[in-house]
Amino acid sequence: MRILVFGQTGQVAHELQRQAKVTALSRAQADLSVPGVCAEAIAQFDGELVINAAAYTAVDRAESDEALAQRINGDAPGEMARACADLGIPFLHVSTDYVFDGSGKRARAESGKVNPINVYGRTKLAGEKAVRKAGGKTAVLRTSWVFSSHGANFVKTMLRLAETRSALTVVDDQIGGPTPAADIASALLSMGRAMAGGHPGGLYHYSGAPAASWADFAREIFAQSGQDVAVTGIPSSDYPTPAARPLNSRLDCRKLTEDFGIAPPDWRAGLTRVLDELGVMA
Ligand SMILES: NC(=O)C1=CN([C@@H]2O[C@H](COP(=O)(O)OP(=O)(O)OC[C@H]3O[C@@H](n4cnc5c(N)ncnc54)[C@H](OP(=O)(O)O)[C@@H]3O)[C@@H](O)[C@H]2O)C=CC1
Ligand SMILES: Cc1cn([C@H]2C[C@H](O)[C@@H](COP(=O)(O)OP(=O)(O)O[C@H]3O[C@@H](C)C(=O)[C@@H](O)[C@H]3O)O2)c(=O)[nH]c1=O
Ligand SMILES: [Mg+2]
Numbered sequence: 001m002r003i004l005v006f007g008q009t010g011q012v013a014h015e016l017q018r019q020a021k022v023t024a025l026s027r028a029q030a031d032l033s034v035p036g037v038c039a040e041a042i043a044q045f046d047g048e049l050v051i052n053a054a055a056y057t058a059v060d061r062a063e064s065d066e067a068l069a070q071r072i073n074g075d076a077p078g079e080m081a082r083a084c085a086d087l088g089i090p091f092l093h094v095s096t097d098y099v100f101d102g103s104g105k106r107a108r109a110e111s112g113k114v115n116p117i118n119v120y121g122r123t124k125l126a127g128e129k130a131v132r133k134a135g136g137k138t139a140v141l142r143t144s145w146v147f148s149s150h151g152a153n154f155v156k157t158m159l160r161l162a163e164t165r166s167a168l169t170v171v172d173d174q175i176g177g178p179t180p181a182a183d184i185a186s187a188l189l190s191m192g193r194a195m196a197g198g199h200p201g202g203l204y205h206y207s208g209a210p211a212a213s214w215a216d217f218a219r220e221i222f223a224q225s226g227q228d229v230a231v232t233g234i235p236s237s238d239y240p241t242p243a244a245r246p247l248n249s250r251l252d253c254r255k256l257t258e259d260f261g262i263a264p265p266d267w268r269a270g271l272t273r274v275l276d277e278l279g280v281m282a
Helices: 010-021 035-043 066-087 119-133 154-162 181-196 213-224 254-260 266-277
Strands: 003-006 020-026 049-052 091-096 136-144 167-171 200-204 230-234
Touching: 003 010, 003 035, 010 020, 010 181, 035 091, 049 066, 049 181, 066 091, 066 119, 066 230, 091 119, 091 181, 119 136, 154 200, 154 213, 154 266, 167 213, 181 254, 200 254, 213 230, 213 266
Parallel strands: 003 020, 003 049, 049 091, 091 136, 136 200, 167 230
Antiparallel strands: none
16 A cells, blocks of 8 residues: 655654555655645655644644644645545544643543643644545544654653653643554554545544553653652642643543554553663663
8 A cells, every 4th residue: 555654753653664664754855834745745646545643743832833833733734635635545644632621530532522722732623623624535543642762752751851860740630641652653554544445534532541640651661661760749730831731631542442443552561662662671
């Protein structure tokens, strides 16, 4: 199957390239901030499936860079979906738990009310809407708290901090599902193949289990890597950041299991593999 991927250096893009023979476009080859570039790349490639794994993911920076984040996260995916609809090929897009406001305690289903509380979330929601509006056969996979051995993520941040610190304060009132990028890539490839074979696509949630706080996640990182770093849980109010983050990021992932047979991965097992790749196992 001829698959085109937007994003080459990112966590999910990297895993897609490890798991399948795909053509992955770098920013130099297709800059999502430039109108027309994505449609042009899709038309030229003339493939059977397109996956967008590129995004403006710097959550705090987006607060003061909304126009660029909107262009990359909000407009470019719509352009990609329209180009795919023109060619009659399926389009897969990745979105985020940050489209929700994080109220309540329950896991949110795909039908749950969206209400982003930061610029990144608003622009990602705009992207979801633009993809849906384009028509054609599309799927949007919302995931959360992505980590891998490659690129920037919370695991890498914690390991870096452990080099100089023996104690850390980490928020314990934001609860979500850490998700290995490798599992997201594998889910996307399964969905893409099913859609090429006739599945209509749709909106889906996919995140790691069990639900955890960032402090829980940090403790597991240090336990598995055998590092003696004391983690003290703190409320988000004690860790001020430019962008607000949702408190309840739990995603109900049953629809993906029912329709595609893909169950939420245990993030602790994924973490073991990532630490192994990084050479920092206990
Ligand atoms: N990271 C996370 O925790 C989560 C991510 N997601 C979503 O998952 C998807 C994949 O995320 P992830 O793999 O973590 O992303 P990364 O942050 O690891 O990588 C982002 C990718 O997007 C590329 N990119 C950024 N700006 C542009 C541009 N103007 N033109 C072309 N490419 C660009 C980057 O290229 P370059 O190296 O050149 O900057 C990089 O390859 C995204 O849609 C994201 O919103 C959803 C939930 C959680
Ligand atoms: C480094 C550090 C962070 N934190 C907090 C800040 C924040 O609330 C939380 C996680 O920090 P991060 O900056 O990694 O989180 P963030 O970049 O907001 O992660 C998000 O990225 C986007 C792209 C998504 O789509 C989301 O699903 C989510 O993964 O941990 C601490 O409490 N102590 C620390 O020492
Ligand atoms: Mg971040």
